[in-house]
Amino acid sequence: MDETVVDCIPLAFVVFVTLRSATMASWVQEYNYTVGRAYWRNASTGETSWDPPGAAGSAGTVDAEQASAVALQAHIKGRQVRKEQEERATSAKMVQSVYRGREARHQLSGGARRKKYYTPADVAAHDRADDLWVSLFHKAHRSAHICL
Amino acid sequence: MQVVDLSDLVFLHAGPLAQPLIEAAGTDITHWFDPATHGLRRHIDPKTGTLAPFVPLGRFIHCPPAGSGAEFDPAAEVPWWLDDSLVVGALTRKTRSVRLLNMLTQQETALEVCAEETLDEIQQRYLDHNAHSGSYAWKRTDARGSRFLDMRRTLEANGVPDEDRTFDSLSIPDDFYVPTLHLYFADDLTASA
Numbered sequence: 193m194d195e196t197v198v199d200c201i202p203l204a205f206v207v208f209v210t211l212r213s214a215t216m217a218s219w220v221q222e223y224n225y226t227v228g229r230a231y232w233r234n235a236s237t238g239e240t241s242w243d244p245p246g247a248a249g250s251a252g253t254v255d256a257e258q259a260s261a262v263a264l265q266a267h268i269k270g271r272q273v274r275k276e277q278e279e280r281a282t283s284a285k286m287v288q289s290v291y292r293g294r295e296a297r298h299q300l301s302g303g304a305r306r307k308k309y310y311t312p313a314d315v316a317a318h319d320r321a322d323d324l325w326v327s328l329f330h331k332a333h334r335s336a337h338i339c340l
Numbered sequence: 341m342q343v344v345d346l347s348d349l350v351f352l353h354a355g356p357l358a359q360p361l362i363e364a365a366g367t368d369i370t371h372w373f374d375p376a377t378h379g380l381r382r383h384i385d386p387k388t389g390t391l392a393p394f395v396p397l398g399r400f401i402h403c404p405p406a407g408s409g410a411e412f413d414p415a416a417e418v419p420w421w422l423d424d425s426l427v428v429g430a431l432t433r434k435t436r437s438v439r440l441l442n443m444l445t446q447q448e449t450a451l452e453v454c455a456e457e458t459l460d461e462i463q464q465r466y467l468d469h470n471a472h473s474g475s476y477a478w479k480r481t482d483a484r485g486s487r488f489l490d491m492r493r494t495l496e497a498n499g500v501p502d503e504d505r506t507f508d509s510l511s512i513p514d515d516f517y518v519p520t521l522h523l524y525f526a527d528d529l530t531a532s533a
Contacts, residue, residue: 286352289351290348290351290352306428306429307429307461307464308429308430308456308457308461309429309430309431309432309454309456309457309461310343310428310429310430310431310432310454311431311432311435311452311453311454312368312431312432312435313435313452314343315343315366315367315368315431316366316367317366318345318347318365318366319365319366319367320365321347321350321358321362321365322347322350322351323347324345324346324347324350324361324362324365324366325343325344325345325346325347325365325366325428326343326344326346326361326364326365326366326367326368326369327341327342327343327344327367327368327369327370327431328341328342328343328344328368328369328370328373328421329341329342329370329373329375329378
């Protein structure tokens, strides 16, 4: 529904422009020599006016222009906001799935009791892409003697 | 000398750069890094003649691309091998074997434990084999007689030495002798874990 409203706005703008040029077409500019000033006459109704066509519509035209500008702005802003919301939603989903993955792993590995020290066999149990451990910066070799 | 959990890193950086890490899952990758600097190993690239990261298994996450000398900004992100938040614990310097004999049921369990671990931590490992492992009194009987063990200290400190090195020097197999601890059921009226 949101989308259809947004799509209607450029269409409304086009309609407005066409109407405006149509009203322009029926008015012709003439010159009043006695007063020495140009005036406008509607060829179809015979109506005359000192002001340019749509003098009555003069204020109306400004309003319509403002309205269409506001509508366009709203359209662009709306698009930006939607994009931001989508980005926020995807990043939130990412964080959620990371969290869920961690929770699931925690439950799968029998509560995965956090240890202070791990044997190579403990590390080797986490050998999947979604449960991936490695050990680093290992200094000791097999026959190292531990003095504790 | 640390164990790091890269599951989330690989998830967030899914792609070809994650592949070398996935293939190395569960293993020790100390040899990927320079022991002195804890950075990547470097070599003179035979093609360009410049100093470049040495990654024979392929470039991986946070590894600067070849030929990017000064313009690569590694400070943009802490590389995972230096990120303390990924560390889950330390890798033991030495593993040792111990047997736990349940005197109530006569079931014997062989465990591989860390030499640094206290008996309390070994008891946590024994939980996988006995959900009620906290309800036992741990004793050791050897030439010095029979005694209760101090659960807050290591096996070594409790007079159960790790003799692997002696066996090695005498060309005797490691598993020639594995010390046994005797576990006596002493119900502490707790629910099993």
